[in-house]
Amino acid sequence: MSTTVRGGLVAELEFQRGDLELDATLRVEPGEVLALVGPNGAGKSTILELLAGLTPVDAGSIRLAETLVDDPGSGVFITAEQRRTGVVFQDHLLFDHLSAADNVAFGLRCRGVRRTEARRRASELLTALGLGAYSDRKTSELSGGQAQRVALARALAPGPDLLLLDEPLSALDVETRRDIRRTLVEQLAVFPGPAIVVTHDPTDAMVLADRVAVIEHGRITQVGTVDEVRTHPATPYAASLVGTNLLDGIADGTTVELASGHHLTVADGSHLGPVRLAIRPEAVSLHPDRPSGSQRNVWSTTIEVIEPMGDTTRLTLGEPIHLAVDITAAAADALKLAPGSEVWAAVKATEVSIQPA
Amino acid sequence: MRRVGVAAAITIGTLVSACGDTSDSGATLRVFAAASLSDLMTDLATAFETSDVATDGVDVVVNAAGSSTLRLQLDEGANGDVFTPANTEQLLLLDAGTVGEPVVFATNRLVSAHRADEPPIGIERYGDSGLVLGACAPSVPCGAFAAVAFDAAGVEPSLDTQEPDVRSLASKVAEGELDAGLVYVTDVLADTRLAAVELPSSVDVQELDVVYPIVQLADAASPELAGAFVEFLGTDTARSIIAAHGFGLP
Amino acid sequence: MNDEHADRRPTRRASSRSRRAANRPPAVLIVLGSLGALIVLVPLVGLLGRAPWGSLLERLGDDAVLEALRISLITSVAAAAIATVVGVPLAWLLARTQFPGRRLLRAVVTLPMVLPPVVGGAALLFAFGRRSPVGEFLDEQFGIVLPFSTTGVIIANTFVALPFLVVTVEGAIAALDGRHESAAATLGASRLTVFRRVVLPMIRPSLVAGIVLAWARAFGEFGATITFAGNLPGRTQTLPLAVFAELDGERDTAIAISLLMVAVSIGVLVTLRERWWPTGATREGAGRTEVDR
Numbered sequence: 001m002s003t004t005v006r007g008g009l010v011a012e013l014e015f016q017r018g019d020l021e022l023d024a025t026l027r028v029e030p031g032e033v034l035a036l037v038g039p040n041g042a043g044k045s046t047i048l049e050l051l052a053g054l055t056p057v058d059a060g061s062i063r064l065a066e067t068l069v070d071d072p073g074s075g076v077f078i079t080a081e082q083r084r085t086g087v088v089f090q091d092h093l094l095f096d097h098l099s100a101a102d103n104v105a106f107g108l109r110c111r112g113v114r115r116t117e118a119r120r121r122a123s124e125l126l127t128a129l130g131l132g133a134y135s136d137r138k139t140s141e142l143s144g145g146q147a148q149r150v151a152l153a154r155a156l157a158p159g160p161d162l163l164l165l166d167e168p169l170s171a172l173d174v175e176t177r178r179d180i181r182r183t184l185v186e187q188l189a190v191f192p193g194p195a196i197v198v199t200h201d202p203t204d205a206m207v208l209a210d211r212v213a214v215i216e217h218g219r220i221t222q223v224g225t226v227d228e229v230r231t232h233p234a235t236p237y238a239a240s241l242v243g244t245n246l247l248d249g250i251a252d253g254t255t256v257e258l259a260s261g262h263h264l265t266v267a268d269g270s271h272l273g274p275v276r277l278a279i280r281p282e283a284v285s286l287h288p289d290r291p292s293g294s295q296r297n298v299w300s301t302t303i304e305v306i307e308p309m310g311d312t313t314r315l316t317l318g319e320p321i322h323l324a325v326d327i328t329a330a331a332a333d334a335l336k337l338a339p340g341s342e343v344w345a346a347v348k349a350t351e352v353s354i355q356p357a
Numbered sequence: 358m359r360r361v362g363v364a365a366a367i368t369i370g371t372l373v374s375a376c377g378d379t380s381d382s383g384a385t386l387r388v389f390a391a392a393s394l395s396d397l398m399t400d401l402a403t404a405f406e407t408s409d410v411a412t413d414g415v416d417v418v419v420n421a422a423g424s425s426t427l428r429l430q431l432d433e434g435a436n437g438d439v440f441t442p443a444n445t446e447q448l449l450l451l452d453a454g455t456v457g458e459p460v461v462f463a464t465n466r467l468v469s470a471h472r473a474d475e476p477p478i479g480i481e482r483y484g485d486s487g488l489v490l491g492a493c494a495p496s497v498p499c500g501a502f503a504a505v506a507f508d509a510a511g512v513e514p515s516l517d518t519q520e521p522d523v524r525s526l527a528s529k530v531a532e533g534e535l536d537a538g539l540v541y542v543t544d545v546l547a548d549t550r551l552a553a554v555e556l557p558s559s560v561d562v563q564e565l566d567v568v569y570p571i572v573q574l575a576d577a578a579s580p581e582l583a584g585a586f587v588e589f590l591g592t593d594t595a596r597s598i599i600a601a602h603g604f605g606l607p
Numbered sequence: 608m609n610d611e612h613a614d615r616r617p618t619r620r621a622s623s624r625s626r627r628a629a630n631r632p633p634a635v636l637i638v639l640g641s642l643g644a645l646i647v648l649v650p651l652v653g654l655l656g657r658a659p660w661g662s663l664l665e666r667l668g669d670d671a672v673l674e675a676l677r678i679s680l681i682t683s684v685a686a687a688a689i690a691t692v693v694g695v696p697l698a699w700l701l702a703r704t705q706f707p708g709r710r711l712l713r714a715v716v717t718l719p720m721v722l723p724p725v726v727g728g729a730a731l732l733f734a735f736g737r738r739s740p741v742g743e744f745l746d747e748q749f750g751i752v753l754p755f756s757t758t759g760v761i762i763a764n765t766f767v768a769l770p771f772l773v774v775t776v777e778g779a780i781a782a783l784d785g786r787h788e789s790a791a792a793t794l795g796a797s798r799l800t801v802f803r804r805v806v807l808p809m810i811r812p813s814l815v816a817g818i819v820l821a822w823a824r825a826f827g828e829f830g831a832t833i834t835f836a837g838n839l840p841g842r843t844q845t846l847p848l849a850v851f852a853e854l855d856g857e858r859d860t861a862i863a864i865s866l867l868m869v870a871v872s873i874g875v876l877v878t879l880r881e882r883w884w885p886t887g888a889t890r891e892g893a894g895r896t897e898v899d900r
Contacts, residue, residue, distance in 0.1 A: 054792065080789070081797055087790065092827075093786055093787050106804075110791075154794070519840075521833065532736065533736070546811070559773070601818070
């Protein structure tokens with residue numbers, strides 16, 4: 001591994017292409033992993049393109065490891081081949097005419113390392129990732145998971161200052177995804193520089209990242225730890241990402257009036273005016289009759305949709321409050337629910353998180 | 358399978374009706390003429406069309422190429438009414454049928470051509486490898502005559518090209534790509550850029566008689582017209598045109 | 608138990624028949640495709656039918672024929688090589704860079720494909736003939752006369768063959784989505800390294816096809832050669848020129864030489880196809896393992 005002094009990433013990105021107007025600031029410390037999540041077209045891949053040096057920014061600057069790599073103001077632009085950025089792509093983009101070891105050695109050879117030394121380091125890295133036996137195989141013969149691990153090794157081999165992963169698990173099936181996620185966790189833990197993982201899968205974000213940045217329509221709408229975003233999603237997209245219900249309302253002390261006219265009680269009475277409520281699907285309980293427990297929020301409603309998902313069943317409630325609810329499959333069976341059934345819903349006031357809109 | 362059959366029938370039917378030669382008999386006369394005769398034949402054709410021998414609306418089409426190429430086309434079934442090769446050998450080789458005896462209507466002679474603004478080069482200098490020289494390919498009449506001429510002149514020629522027809526040879530000399538080439542005197546007369554050096558009198562051999570016979574083809578679409586054209590070439594009108602182009606008269 | 612078997616058999620027969628029916632190619636494509644094949648096959652069969660099988664080897668053993676074969680092979684291979692060395696970079700520039708007049712240049716490069724070869728030969732004479740600036744310079748300084756020389760044949764062949772290579776390779780490069788090239792850039796590869804170690808290997812089938820196409824075009828070239836380089840046995844008479852020469856005289860020899868050209872071409876195409884030109888079948892053979900996808 002290279003011994004350059006590593007610093008973090010500070011990027012102020014202003015860029016326009018087609019319909020996308022990007023204006024985002026990112027800061028990632030060395031050793032930190034930031035997950036970049038957002039809907040299609042939000043600008044995630046464009047951000048990676050700018051950070052990798054494949055395209056210059058229109059305005060702003062990118063500073064990596066104490067070095068200015070892109071600054072239109074002072075005319076600085078360090079191209080991709082001179083930047084020390086490792087990229088792992090969604091469909092690995094391995095060079096199929098080369099073996100796994102030659103792929104991994106590619107970056108080293110480009111930087112002038114001799115062939116035998118490069119292959120030796122490549123084999124070492126592949127062995128560390130459990131692919132020692134596949135060193136000399138053509139990458140076109142590898143499975144998806146194996147190929148993605150080779151791609152990771154290829155990106156890491158030259159000792160980059162910044163690691164970018166573009167939806168690294170999206171193209172893999174569920175079981176392979178679990179394996180490779182584990183590999184990524186291990187490698188990201190020892191990677192000394194900053195790393196950014198672009199993903200649309202909240203599980204990936206939760207498992208791999210220290211912090212999450214949500215980007216929508218070219219703007220960062222929320223940055224925080226995984227827990228922060230999960231419990232206090234700032235936008236409907238963020239909420240749908242973590243599967244939380246988001247409701248808009250007007251607060252007056254501990255009572256919040258929703259758009260439908262219904263009222264919910266919250267524990268935190270310090271808010272006044274337009275607020276946004278978040279209710280996790282697991283926080284809602286369903287009962288055949290009006291429950292007599294301590295929940296402050298109880299109402300009668302009907303089931304709209306039932307989706308069995310293994311051990312959990314997800315239900316969508318209709319009027320007066322549209323909510324996604326997760327209960328155990330056993331509980332769902334016991335309730336004998338069907339679309340259209342009437343049911344009583346209950347949520348504790350403490351389980352309704354509130355923030356200003 | 359029925360659909361394949363119908364589709365095939367329609368396609369083949371369309372193609373067959375589109376091919377084949379639909380010529381108007383009586384209105385078109387096809388002349389297969391040697392390359393060296395193309396200009397002469399064009400003028401003779403015009404004269405024939407306007408003569409009172411031809412009926413109204415005669416269109417004479419001249420197909421000019423190397424004599425052996427023409428003979429090949431005729432043997433393979435091309436439609437021609439009369440054939441005028443640059444030598445009698447092509448007539449002997451002709452498989453296609455002819456009507457009547459061939460008639461010689463013009464003569465020519467071989468000369469060494471060079472650019473008029475360059476020094477002259479005679480046949481005796483054709484052994485010089487420092488010069489860029491050309492003759493026709495041996496398989497065309499002009500080339501066969503050239504071979505006889507070199508032999509008679511006692512010259513071992515150092516040629517740089519053997520052109521497939523005398524026109525391309527003449528034009529390469531005229532353009533200056535060749536220093537000299539053995540062509541017909543009529544080709545020199547037809548191009549003001551060229552000048553000729555006659556073959557020395559020692560090379561006056563009978564085998565060097567360049568004669569142009571014309572013969573009517575058995576397969577002619579319009580035999581009367583073909584016969585009329587052959588006769589027309591003996592008339593004074595035709596003979597004066599022939600002489601004007603620099604050909605000799607039999 | 609017996610009833611189950613009875614029920615099963617009819618459905619199996621019906622499904623295999625309907626499967627065969629579903630897999631049969633559309634009638635129109637069969638008819639048109641067969642016509643396409645016939646257009647090529649009929650003249651070939653005609654040639655084979657007229658061949659002088661008895662005297663074939665004797666005719667082909669003639670010195671003039673062997674000379675023509677030698678000149679044809681040397682000039683066509685040289686032309687293909689030159690076309691490759693200059694054509695591939697040109698194709699890359701056309702596909703991967705922007706510069707004013709790029710589209711015009713692309714059109715001009717394809718011109719020799721459209722021009723009648725004789726016109727091309729005439730153009731070469733105007734450019735390199737004895738009365739052109741280039742030709743005069745070469746003649747005076749080095750005594751080199753390009754027309755009527757073997758080098759002239761190579762030039763004429765390269766002129767007509769180059770567009771085939773450029774068009775094929777440019778199409779292949781342009782069809783790459785560029786992402787592998789971006790990946791290589793992030794790994795530190797300069798644009799030249801990307802060209803050598805990523806682009807060229809990735810377009811190898813098209814590159815080979817382009818080279819073979821260029822070679823074949825040069826091998827069969829007639830009009831530009833005879834106009835620019837002339838026709839001299841032993842120096843500039845290639846196999847096509849020999850065929851033309853013999854067509855007037857010994858037609859059987861012309862047919863024999865034509866068969867020789869067909870044999871050489873088929874030989875080249877068949878051997879190259881197997882080794883370098885993966886068809887769908889061979890690519891599947893190289894195969895993916897089905898393990899833990």
